[in-house]
Amino acid sequence: MNKEFKVLARPYMVWLSVLVFVPILAMILISISNLNSSVSVGELMISFSHFKLLLESSTLIAFRNSLVFATLTTLLSFVLGYFIAYEIKLSKFKNKFILLTIVILPMWSNLILRTESLANIMSENNILKSILGFNLFGNISGTGVAVLFGLVFTYMPFMILSVYTALEKIDFALEEAALDLGLSPIKKFWKVVFPLSLKGVVTGSIMVFLPTLAGFAIPKILSRGRIVFIGTIIENKFVYTNYNHGALLAVVILFFILGSILLLTKFDKEGETLL
Amino acid sequence: MEKERATLKDYGYRDFTLMNKIYKILKKFFVVFIIFGLYISIIVIAIQSVNESRIISEFTRLSFKWYGNIFQEEELMQAIKNTFLVSGIATVLATILGTFFAIGLYALGKKVRVIWMLLNNVPILNADIVTGFSLMLMFRLLMVVFPNIFGLFTLVMAHLFFTIPYVVLSVMPKLKETDPNLMDAALDLGVRPYKALIKVVIPAIKAGIFSGMLLALTMSIDDFVISYFNTGAGFDNLSIWIYAVIGRRNLTPSVYAFSTLLTLFTLLGLLIYSFLQKQKKGRKNEKNNINGRAS
Known part of the structure; x- marks a missing residue:
């Protein structure tokens, strides 16, 4: 490509540098200072008094909830999502595009609305009960199971897509060779197919883990406010304009994300195969 | 024996x-x-x-x-309009800018590009809540100079921030696939570089631009968290509006009607798309057959 076009990247470099770094620096500054809407820049003081928040039991419980649910969601969507991705790859159906569309079609309708209607049918009296005559979900409204169900089926499509992309790239000749050399189908899967699809699994896991860890809308709606995630606390701090505390918690989440990005770059050297 | x-x-x-x-x-x-x-x-x-x-x-x-009622629900209509306004502006801008940015990044050469692609991935990988919250803090600091900044402007800026990377990410592989000689040939034939860019390179990466645009639109139209933190002055998009109304427990069923219509239209669009693809393939096969017979 013509070197002259380098100029075209310049505005984007400025844009990215400003919008990636300035907000994060502002967030870090606000989390370790007394800066808020009533303090002017002249009276700015560095203080670590907000850090007490991190040791409060409600914060610790929220962190535990976020981590536990994010881990469980990732595991479940890995198991179910890998299975579906593998079945799509194996299927004799010619048009794989349609099969993938079936998986991602639900993602095109509004997430909040989908979650709300899920919460509706999980409660004791619901519209499905009035049609079917029995309660499809039992009465799990407000429980962890309800939250987990919502999270898994919201984020699983990401897992399916990235695992499928990885599986598609595997040369079928390799699988044939493995069978010819006497591996059983199960062994072939574990020794050949699975290791080759690991990159897709890592990408998919991160795409499920991070939004679950930092989410607040789905747990709030499905648990009817009973299960508090770290995102729920940040949202509360935002609503009550306590930006210092909100910023501090967001910084903590940022550290989790940095860790995940480092993990991803280990598997994905060029950083260009995210899609 | x-x-x-x-x-x-x-x-x-x-x-x-x-x-x-x-x-x-x-x-x-x-x-x-x-x-x-x-x-x-x-x-x-x-x-x-x-x-x-x-x-x-x-x-x-x-x-x-409830389907007929969609247009009578003022608040709902306003939220729908806002959603399409923000996503429309953001998608068009992100597609155009993202394409040119990707071409610029590609021209940089591999070593420098990898660093910038990593930075390009930050808005995609970063949790929505961190992106939303930190952008909100930055806009708050800007409020000292521009007091009425929150609303359409901040929403479009925030949406551009997370949609451009998707366009860049889907255009980049197509750029790598294009034959570098294409550009040289155009230049040798006396076309100016920027004209060659529009006439030769852009048509070659068309598919990447299109899928980038679709991704940007999907991400933008369904976004809740980032919009939630960066809106202001009652400028609600559909997600924010629904979230607020759920809290008050009186959601009009017209929302369900609108959502169902949208799903049906998406389904229809996809069916038409896959039908057209099939026809295109069929035509290609026919051509190949004819060519095969001729030679």
């Missing part, structure tokens, strides 16, 4: 029929369960949209009145 005959097992044959049977049954169960999980909420939305009663826990009678 008669020698014992080697069995199939001795040749390394193993019987997997029972296992395969179990796997097949399990497979069916899992597929049904997953499809159920993915679609149950959409089905419920569709049922609620044709329910005559306003009460969501009871199905009274089949009625399409």
Whole structure:
């Protein structure tokens, strides 16, 4: 490509540098200072008094909830999502595009609305009960199971897509060779197919883990406010304009994300195969 | 003495029929369960949209009145308009800018590009809540200079921030696939570089631009968290509005009607798209056959 076009990247470099770094620096500054809407820049003081928040039991419980649910969601969507991705790859159906569309079609309708209607049918009296005559979900409204169900089926499509992309790239000749050399189908899967699809699994896991860890809308709606995630606390701090505390918690989440990005770059050297 | 005959097992044959049977049954169960999980909420939305009663826990009678009511619900209409306004502006700008940015980054050469692509991935990988919250803090600091900054402007800026990377990411592989000689040929034939860019390179990466645009639109139209933190002055998009109304517990069933319509239109669009693809393929095969016969 013509070197002259380098100029075209310049505005984007400025844009990215400003919008990636300035907000994060502002967030870090606000989390370790007394800066808020009533303090002017002249009276700015560095203080670590907000850090007490991190040791409060409600914060610790929220962190535990976020981590536990994010881990469980990732595991479940890995198991179910890998299975579906593998079945799509194996299927004799010619048009794989349609099969993938079936998986991602639900993602095109509004997430909040989908979650709300899920919460509706999980409660004791619901519209499905009035049609079917029995309660499809039992009465799990407000429980962890309800939250987990919502999270898994919201984020699983990401897992399916990235695992499928990885599986598609595997040369079928390799699988044939493995069978010819006497591996059983199960062994072939574990020794050949699975290791080759690991990159897709890592990408998919991160795409499920991070939004679950930092989410607040789905747990709030499905648990009817009973299960508090770290995102729920940040949202509360935002609503009550306590930006210092909100910023501090967001910084903590940022550290989790940095860790995940480092993990991803280990598997994905060029950083260009995210899609 | 008669020698014992080697069995199939001795040749390394193993019987997997029972296992395969179990796997097949399990497979069916899992597929049904997953499809159920993915679609149950959409089905419920569709049922609620044709329910005559306003009460969501009871199905009274089949009625399409909520579909006609969509235009009468002022708040809902406003939220829909806002959503399309923000996503429309953001998608168009992100597609155009993202394409040129990708070309610029590609021209940088591999070493420098990798660093910038990593930075490009930050808005995609970063949790929405961190992106939303930190952008909000930055805009708050800007409020000292521009007091009325929150609203359409901040929303579009925030949406551009997370949609451009998707366009860059889907255009980049197409750029790598294009033949570098294409550009040189155009230049040799006396076309100015920027004209060659528009006339030669852009058509070659068309597919990447299109899929980038679709991704940007999808991400933008369904965004809740980032918009939630960066809106202001009552400028609600659909997600924010629904979230607020759920809290007050009086969601109009017209929302369900609108959502169902949107799903049906998406489905229709996809069906038409895959039909057109099929026809295109068919035509290509025909051409190949003719060429094959001729040679």
